[in-house]
Amino acid sequence: MSDSEGVASAVLAVDLGGTTMKGAVVDAAGRTVHEEAWPTPTGGELVIRVLGDLLVALRARGERLGLRIVAGSVVSPGTIDDATGMIGYASNLGWRDVPLASLMAERVGVPVVIGHDVRAAGLAEQRLGAASGVEDFVQVSIGTGVAAALFDSGTVALGATRSAGELGHIPVIPDGELCTCGQRGCLEVYMSGAGLARRYAARGGDVLQAERIVARLGSDPIADAVWADAVHALALGLTTVTLLLDPALVVLGGGLSRAGDSLLAPLRVALDDQLAWRSAPRIAVSTLGSDAGRIGASVLAFRSVGRDDVVSGWQREGVLAG
Ligand SMILES: [Zn+2]
Structure with missing residues (x-):
């Protein structure tokens, strides 16, 4: 997947947990071309700020690698409304009624979609893993x-x-x-x-x-x-x-x-x-293990910009090789 100038596309994928936020840049072949994990801070406002910092850092890294970042995705535990990008309640992140998708899109400058971590893991297992x-x-x-x-x-x-x-x-x-x-x-x-x-x-x-x-x-x-x-x-x-x-x-x-x-x-x-x-x-x-959340998040990100066709070509070996 590349644009009219031949620049390859990629997405940002973050698996947000109570102790660690695992971020990745995933290209259109499903390969993880960069990943980094940051500790999740304590306190709702601080988590929002640090998560934004991570997405901005990932975007910069992806662009230095010559990729065009088309979307981002954050998967999280809690009560997640995938359609509106609202987090209703996430006890271990200190969040209640946080419009996370719009906050993150504003910070990072690309569309950001929000998903539930276990639903995203299931989506990944269904596409490429045990299911x-x-x-x-x-x-x-x-x-x-x-x-x-x-x-x-x-x-x-x-x-x-x-x-x-x-x-x-x-x-x-x-x-x-x-x-x-x-x-x-x-x-x-x-x-x-x-x-x-x-x-x-x-x-x-x-x-x-x-x-x-x-x-x-x-x-x-x-x-x-x-x-x-x-x-x-x-x-x-x-x-x-x-x-x-x-x-x-x-x-x-x-x-x-x-x-x-x-x-x-x-x-x-x-x-x-x-x-x-x-x-x-x-x-x-699970055959994808701790990679399932990241893979599911990257599927959601490509899908959110209408590129489900990109994801349908992914092979398990390439996606896990990262
Ligand atoms: Zn209980």
Whole structure:
């Protein structure tokens, strides 16, 4: 994709998280020609300013590489209205009712589109990853918390308030432990990075990150116990999702999906056990990993300027080579 003067086009893609903002310049072949990660500051106003700085820096870098930047995209957790570019609520970024798309477009001087991080990851998995060729699937991100993107006949569900997919806050244990959201027994109280760390320490274990707790499975009874509860909670949540949506596939992403067979094997058994009369959907781990958000963001950016044709030619190898 190049303009009348033969200058190649590219977009800016930012995967905005509570601790890190990962930015990239992605060319029309889907290749990441530059990337950099900045720490996410604390405080809503400051996040807006630093995010703008990152986009401006990425644009300058892209132009120094001889590329014409045609659009930008920011994918974020929270309640995101993709159509208007408004962020309704993002608790770990300190945002409520932020017109992020227009603020960023003004800062960087190109159109900027906003997307939901897990919906963007699902879009990437559907195009180039674990959900390739699958129209009905659920993308589940298990990180500090849990969120999902629900794809039905190839279209992602948004909901009336753009907050569909809050799988982490489905109450799965009646009168269970208190969640930070105010409800009791939410899925992510048990199965999430924060939940596992909290429950492991509460039972007398060390203060450890969830990945370290997973590494102790099989040799540490406390780790085994909190993990069993976590898998059970996730299976209950996925039972609800399966019965409501009838997905063909569940794709697991986020940090805890790297637990691999320690997660997949017991989860498949538990989901089969819960679903008495119907078969369980397939369960697979994301094949794009932490690249999924960036790839999804770059798809959204090209699409926002009417260049879906560019994206349809992308190949998995080229996109991941970056
Ligand atoms: Zn909750």
